[in-house]
Amino acid sequence: MIVRSKAPLRLSFGGGGTDVAPYLQEKGGVVLSTTIDKYAYCTLVPRDDATINVESLDYDDVVKYNVNGKVKYDGKLDLVKAATKVMRVRTGVNLFLHSDAPPGSGLGTSSALVVAIVSAFKHWLSLPMSDYDMAELAYHIEREEVGIKGGKQDQYAATFGGFNFIEFSSDTTVVNPLRIKRATLNELEYRLMLCYTGGTRLSAGIIDDQVAGFVQRNEDVVRALDETKALAVSMKNALLLGNVKEFGLLLHEAWCCKKRFTSKMSDDKIDQLYEIARRNGAIGGKLLGAGGGGYLLFLCEFDRWHVLAEHLEKAGGKIVGFTFDLKGVQTWEVGNE
16 A cells, blocks of 8 residues: 655745644634645655665655664654654555655645645545644654644645635634635736745744744834734735735735744845835735745736846846635545556
């Protein structure tokens, strides 16, 4: 038996940052996001021994260890080691991993990969886990077991899929699927543009700065987080009502708020690309993820998409096509190969 799974990457439209402790525990967070047709993949092949063999097909990394040995986190495929430890895997397996975007690109790649691994193990081991169970376990593996800093939205987005308004509190997470009209979805796909800035980033330092600003009660940081949460609600309402242009204007407001979390949120290249976009047909946009690099997302005037794409690529950006994925993580069996 071979088990394969894929978990979709996500676009976070609004609320990002409010899903990070301690803001989440003290004030509650909300995030508006959707998933797209870019994925993190996991293939699981059972073995007859006690060896776990992990291959990252993207980076040619290989890790081998014994299921009965002590797990050592050394920066090499630690998320897989943590998943096998937390899920108490006691039989050897071969795992093959790859994704459609690199970690640190702002699309939630690392979290989607953990969700894909958890789902593959769930299927193989016949574990009685709900979607909430899987998302929470993936969060525990990445944020608590391995200690990678970040928010709570990515694991839930990859697990549930689709357009969701997710509410976070100190002890509860609630995923609210949004019933958006097909015409609105079509218009969003027609007018949204995803632009790779040409670099990834390590989000830990950016998140540390944001958290420090909140803990120290930096007035501007606290206000920016509060405004970000309110804007996420307004963006949700705009989508449900089919007000696509209003949604684009709110994207711009949200990006202006997010830049106030920390000075590390943006840099000269990102600011330059954003300004080029605003001058050439973008109603609004934002940098995806924690900040510092990765992908920019824009909502364009319908008759300026091609003009904007041309200007961004001349400035060093790379336009990446996508469509929405509304299904969340998927796992299936294939015959022996």
